[in-house]
Amino acid sequence: MADAQLAIEGADLGYAGRSVLRHVSLSVRPGEFVAVLGANGSGKTTLLRSLLGFLPPLSGRIERAPGLRIGYVPQRETLDDRYPLSGADVALFGTYGDLSCWRRTGVRARERARAALASCGALEFANRRYAELSGGQRQRILIARALATSPSVLLLDEPTAGVDQASEAAIFDALAELRRDRALAVWLVTHHEEALRGRVDRIARVADGAVALEPRA
Amino acid sequence: MSEFLSSDFIFRNAIAGGWIVCVLCAVLGVYVVLRRLVLLGMALPQAGAAGIALVFFATGHSHGDPGQAHAFALGGSLAATFTALGLLVLAGRKSTQPVEWRIGGILAIATAATLLFVALSPTGDLEMTSLLRGELLAISDRDLGVLAAVAAVLAAVFVLFRREILLVSFDPEFARTIGRDPTRYDLVLYLLLGAAISVGVMTAGPMVVFAFLVLPALTALRLGRSMAMTFAVAAAIATVSSLGGFALSYHADLPTGPVYVLVAASIWLVVSFAMRVRGRAA
Numbered sequence: 259m260a261d262a263q264l265a266i267e268g269a270d271l272g273y274a275g276r277s278v279l280r281h282v283s284l285s286v287r288p289g290e291f292v293a294v295l296g297a298n299g300s301g302k303t304t305l306l307r308s309l310l311g312f313l314p315p316l317s318g319r320i321e322r323a324p325g326l327r328i329g330y331v332p333q334r335e336t337l338d339d340r341y342p343l344s345g346a347d348v349a350l351f352g353t354y355g356d357l358s359c360w361r362r363t364g365v366r367a368r369e370r371a372r373a374a375l376a377s378c379g380a381l382e383f384a385n386r387r388y389a390e391l392s393g394g395q396r397q398r399i400l401i402a403r404a405l406a407t408s409p410s411v412l413l414l415d416e417p418t419a420g421v422d423q424a425s426e427a428a429i430f431d432a433l434a435e436l437r438r439d440r441a442l443a444v445w446l447v448t449h450h451e452e453a454l455r456g457r458v459d460r461i462a463r464v465a466d467g468a469v470a471l472e473p474r475a
Numbered sequence: 476m477s478e479f480l481s482s483d484f485i486f487r488n489a490i491a492g493g494w495i496v497c498v499l500c501a502v503l504g505v506y507v508v509l510r511r512l513v514l515l516g517m518a519l520p521q522a523g524a525a526g527i528a529l530v531f532f533a534t535g536h537s538h539g540d541p542g543q544a545h546a547f548a549l550g551g552s553l554a555a556t557f558t559a560l561g562l563l564v565l566a567g568r569k570s571t572q573p574v575e576w577r578i579g580g581i582l583a584i585a586t587a588a589t590l591l592f593v594a595l596s597p598t599g600d601l602e603m604t605s606l607l608r609g610e611l612l613a614i615s616d617r618d619l620g621v622l623a624a625v626a627a628v629l630a631a632v633f634v635l636f637r638r639e640i641l642l643v644s645f646d647p648e649f650a651r652t653i654g655r656d657p658t659r660y661d662l663v664l665y666l667l668l669g670a671a672i673s674v675g676v677m678t679a680g681p682m683v684v685f686a687f688l689v690l691p692a693l694t695a696l697r698l699g700r701s702m703a704m705t706f707a708v709a710a711a712i713a714t715v716s717s718l719g720g721f722a723l724s725y726h727a728d729l730p731t732g733p734v735y736v737l738v739a740a741s742i743w744l745v746v747s748f749a750m751r752v753r754g755r756a757a
Contacts, residue, residue, distance in 0.1 A: 310652060330652040341509060341645050342699045351642055355653030359635050387700065407653055 262287050263326055263411055263443060264309060269318030271301070271308045277316055278304040282469050284462065286411055289441040291434065293454045296464030302447045305464060306415055309445065329404030331414040334396045339389035345399040346384040349375050352406025374405035377439075378432055394425025401432070412436070414446040418453070426450065430457055486721070488614040489731070493683075494717045495626045496675040497735065500684055501691035501713035502633070502706050503671055506664060508692040510644055514575055515563075516688035518582035519556050519672045520681035525585040526555025527677065528592035545618060545677070552673040559585065560669050564662075611679050611731050618678070625674050629667055636663050641702060679732060686736040687713055694743045697750050712742055 262285035272278040278301040286292075286309070296302045307313045308320060310330060329352070352374060353367035375384045380398040383391060388399065397417050404412055412433075418426040434457055437444045445462075448454065461472045484490075507516045530551030559581050566577055614622070633640070639660040643650045647657035675684040691712040692705075699705030720735035727734075 310648075312648070312651065328652055330649055332646065332648055336648070337646055338509070340696065342696065342701055342705050343645070344701065347701070348645075351646070351649065352653070354638050354642055354655065357638065359639070363638070403649070 263323045264328075265319075265321045266308065266315070267319045267321070269308070269315035269320060271304050271313060272316055273304070273313065275316065278467065279464070279469055280467050282308075282318070284469060284471060286443045286445060288410065288443055289437060290460065291437050291444045291458045292446070292460045292462055293451070293458045294445060294447045294462045294464060295449070295451055300464045301467065301469075302464050303415065305462070305469060306413055306445075306447055309411075309413055323410075326411065327407055327409040329407045329409030329412045331397075331400045331404045331412070331417055333415050333419060334393065334400055335420075337400075341388070343388045344385050345380060345388050345391060345395070345402075346371065346375065348388050348399050349380070349384065349402040349406055352403040355407055370408075371402070371406045374402040375399070377405060377436065378402040379428070392421075392425070394421040394429065397421060397425070397429055398432070401429070405436070409442065411443045411445070414444070416447050416449070418448060418450060423453075426453055430454060486612060486725070488616065488619045489611045490718065490721050492614040492619050492622055492678050493611050493721060493731065493735065494714060495622055496679045496683065497687045497691075497713035497717040497739075498710050499626050499629060499671045500675055500687035501695075501709040503664075503668055504688035504690075504692035505695060505702075505705055505709055506640065506644060507668070507688045508696060513689055514578045514582065515668075517685050518578045518585060519559060519669065520676050520684040520688075521582055521585040521589065522559035523552040523556045523673050523676035523684075524681040525588040525592065526551035526553070526558075526673075528589045528596070529555070532592040532596045545615075549621075549674065549677050552677050553670070555585070556669045556673045556676075560665055564665070610677070614678065622674055622678055625670065629671055632663065633667055636660060640664050679735075683732045683735055686739060687716075690736070690739040690743050691716070694739075694746045697746055712739060716742065 264286040266282050266284050269282050270277040270280050271282055282305070294302050294305060304313065308315065310328060311320070311322070314320075349371040350363065350367065353363070353370050357363060357367060372381070372384075375381045378398040378401050380395065380402050383395050384399070384402075388396065391399065401412075401414070401417070404414075414433075417433075418429055421429070430453060433444050433446065436442055446454075446458075451461075459473075463470045463472060504516065507513060527548045528551075530547045534547050563574065563577055563581065567574055570577070639650075639655055640663060642655055643657040643660040644664075650657050650660075672684055672688075675687075691709040694712055695705045695709035698708050716739035717735055720738040721731060723729070723738065724731045724734035
């Protein structure tokens with residue numbers, strides 16, 4: 259897998275023995291911004307879940323660099339906003355992987371979450387209740403939570419679905435900046451190809467049970 | 476009021492036992508409501524009651540040493556509650572049907588089993604009344620000691636895994652990405668619920684347990700601005716409801732369990748009404 263942090267080699271990906279994507283080979287390289295595009299039901303989520311390690315390959319291999327940390331940003335509609343949590347509370351979840359049961363959530367963890375919020379431009383609304391935030395603001399909080407895990411790969415599942423154009427552009431700009439500043443590999447599932455034009459290094463197009471990698475859009 | 480505080484007040488154990496059960500259920504109830512497990516909160520206490528009824532039927536509750544009978548009944552409650560939980564988990568592993576269907580089935584079976592075992596019991600209706608009310612007024616020093624010890628262990632486990640339980644409840648997929656297995660911490664939550672419900676049903680009856688798994692949490696989630704504040708408000712409502720409810724039932728000579736529930740329900744209704752009025756005014 260050379261310098262790749264995560265690589266899929268000749269793998270069939272799917273659920274319960276049924277292939278959704280066949281003969282997939284790709285690598286996730288440091289500092290690379292990749293858009294995963296495809297129609298609904300084409301297998302984008304299957305690819306993402308396989309990269310996350312939630313779905314073992316049906317055949318072939320998925321290799322991860324030792325100690326690899328993946329920051330995951332789910333679709334925000336999957337989260338229940340009845341929980342009495344502030345944006346800062348949600349971002350703090352990103353530090354929990356490094357805290358044992360016996361340890362308190364100390365100053366260091368809070369500072370890490372705060373730095374992640376600051377890097378996403380989310381500090382000013384972080385103390386408001388998560389349920390009261392706009393779609394774009396919630397998305398920034400979720401990106402901050404993923405960053406608080408200290409990842410080297412960031413996987414985002416439709417982070418701009420349902421947000422206005424200005425917020426979408428701001429989110430893409432923030433991701434591009436993070437990629438540049440931290441050499442983060444960013445893989446982003448989206449339907450908004452036009453909005454990403456000129457921002458990404460490669461496109462992974464998912465269609466007809468296959469993944470085709472295309473150079474810069 | 477001063478008589479309640481007296482060390483030789485005859486119902487001192489009942490007050491303390493009721494308070495422990497109510498607070499325990501109220502705090503865990505926050506997750507029952509947030510995770511939409513309200514039907515489970517109804518089915519598990521009923522399963523616990525069915526377990527006690529089975530033990531009453533099998534051993535003859537009114538005969539022999541009451542301490543031994545209580546121990547048997549606690550065993551029955553624990554066994555039935557965890558059997559129901561186990562069936563739900565095992566049946567749910569490969570099922571694509573909604574979990575509510577299975578919980579509803581267990582509730583129906585547990586309710587029927589309770590009635591059946593009580594009908595077959597040699598002491599019949601007497602057991603039934605005792606079962607549905609719980610045996611708050613009959614708590615011995617030993618029962619209270621066991622209840623307090625169990626509550627202390629459950630509280631310690633809850634505090635120990637507070638972050639993980641919250642994380643897997645709010646976003647199980649994200650939890651997996653940071654190495655926190657949702658199945659493991661769901662199991663911790665279910666074990667806490669099962670144990671609290673088992674001892675709660677033994678002490679205060681299934682109606683009080685179900686009500687306190689739901690009502691204080693419903694109120695607290697309207698008032699709480701954070702998880703810690705929500706747990707604190709739920710515990711405070713449980714305290715006011717159990718202590719106030721006991722005083723009310725004592726002076727009005729009413730059964731304690733239903734009065735506890737009425738006080739908690741009144742707080743919920745008043746808060747809900749006030750929040751609605753405030754929402755309209757804002």
